[in-house]
Amino acid sequence: MRDFLRLRPVRHILVTSGIVLLACAAVFALQLVEFGQARAALQGFGPQTTATVTGYSDGSATVRFAVPGRADVTATVELDSSPPADGARVPVRYDPANPARAVIPGATPLVTAERASTYATVTVVAALAVLVVTGFLLVTRFLRPARATARPAVPVRRVKVQRGLLTRSWVETDHAPRRWIPVYFSPSLIGLPSPAKVEVLGDLRQDRHVALRVDGEVLYPAGAARPSEPRGRRTDNPAEPDAERAEAASRPVPLRRQFRADLPALAVAPVVGVFWALVDGSGLTGWLVVTVLVAAFGFWWAALRGSDPS
Numbered sequence: 001m002r003d004f005l006r007l008r009p010v011r012h013i014l015v016t017s018g019i020v021l022l023a024c025a026a027v028f029a030l031q032l033v034e035f036g037q038a039r040a041a042l043q044g045f046g047p048q049t050t051a052t053v054t055g056y057s058d059g060s061a062t063v064r065f066a067v068p069g070r071a072d073v074t075a076t077v078e079l080d081s082s083p084p085a086d087g088a089r090v091p092v093r094y095d096p097a098n099p100a101r102a103v104i105p106g107a108t109p110l111v112t113a114e115r116a117s118t119y120a121t122v123t124v125v126a127a128l129a130v131l132v133v134t135g136f137l138l139v140t141r142f143l144r145p146a147r148a149t150a151r152p153a154v155p156v157r158r159v160k161v162q163r164g165l166l167t168r169s170w171v172e173t174d175h176a177p178r179r180w181i182p183v184y185f186s187p188s189l190i191g192l193p194s195p196a197k198v199e200v201l202g203d204l205r206q207d208r209h210v211a212l213r214v215d216g217e218v219l220y221p222a223g224a225a226r227p228s229e230p231r232g233r234r235t236d237n238p239a240e241p242d243a244e245r246a247e248a249a250s251r252p253v254p255l256r257r258q259f260r261a262d263l264p265a266l267a268v269a270p271v272v273g274v275f276w277a278l279v280d281g282s283g284l285t286g287w288l289v290v291t292v293l294v295a296a297f298g299f300w301w302a303a304l305r306g307s308d309p310s
Contacts, residue, residue, distance in 0.1 A: 009185070013303045013304060016299045017131075020127070020297055020300045021130060024130075025127075031116040032120060034115075035120065037112075045094065046093070046095070047093070047094065049066065049092055050092065051089070051102070052090075053083075053088045053089075054087075061076070061077050063075055065094070065102075070099070073094070073102075075094065077102055079104075079107060079108065080106065080107070080108040080112065080281065084104075091105065115280070137304060142220050148210070150200070151202070151203065153197040153198060154200055155195040155196070156197075156212070157171070157236060158237045161233065161235075164232075166302060167307060168222065168308055171219070172229070173204065174195050177205050179225045180225065180229055181212070183212065183221060185307070187248065187249050187252060187310075188249050190237075190249040190310050192249075196214070198213060209221040223305070253309060258307065259299070261308070261309030262299055262309075266294075269291045273286070273294065276290040277290070
């Protein structure tokens with residue numbers, strides 16, 4: 001188990017999974033606080049009746065409704081949604097001790113409580129999904145391929161393919177069956193000649209995930225082997241590595257460099273946050289929640305896909 005946890009891609013995946021779980025925990029805690037505040041604002045509301053909307057201004061609706069034993073009551077209700085039309089009949093709940101304190105559908109405390117409950121539920125589901133997906137991929141991409149039967153060495157080439165914001169390392173076979181295998185980054189890939197003979201762990205014709213062994217080091221698959229060349233901007237390794245490449249291949253690449261390489265994947269997070277805040281009407285809180293979650297999942301997604309920092 002210790003050897004397994006020392007594997008660079010495993011540590012990368014586990015660290016980014018931890019980042020996602022921490023982000024989910026922070027968002028969940030924030031939503032619990034907001035839910036508690038909204039519930040506190042709703043304390044004391046009892047009877048429900050029907051009110052008539054008499055006006056709307058500055059984000060608040062004015063409603064009038066009858067209260068048993070009293071004259072008609074007029075209340076101003078702060079809204080966090082589109083206001084009902086003047087003259088519309090809407091359900092209203094009010095505080096018997098102070099009927100002017102009332103809420104109607106779309107009132108800020110109701111919307112805040114519902115939104116906080118939804119966000120909290122989503123973060124729990126997201127955290128569980130991260131745990132399940134991470135566990136599944138660790139088994140299918142590391143444990144199973146490492147135990148596969150070794151096959152004769154085949155000539156391969158290492159290529160880097162950039163598509164969008166992500167750059168990945170691929171190993172392509174020179175002879176039939178032609179396969180393109182995405183692999184998790186290792187510094188040894190930098191100095192791999194083109195072509196180079198590598199040992200195959202698994203069956204290139206049948207297995208979905210195939211590992212490769214180069215000079216005793218196992219290169220683990222970062223996805224399924226495919227029979228067609230991946231799309232994107234391709235960069236091939238040279239036929240023979242020069243002194244600079246040979247030196248780079250011998251140096252370990254720390255995870256902090258990996259994270260710097262993954263930063264472009266986070267560029268969309270604030271944009272998605274702004275879009276969501278505008279659509280949902282959740283303002284700064286919604287922007288912050290979505291930005292944090294998208295950024296954390298961006299790191300995790302790049303780790304699962306096998307981003308290449310070289």
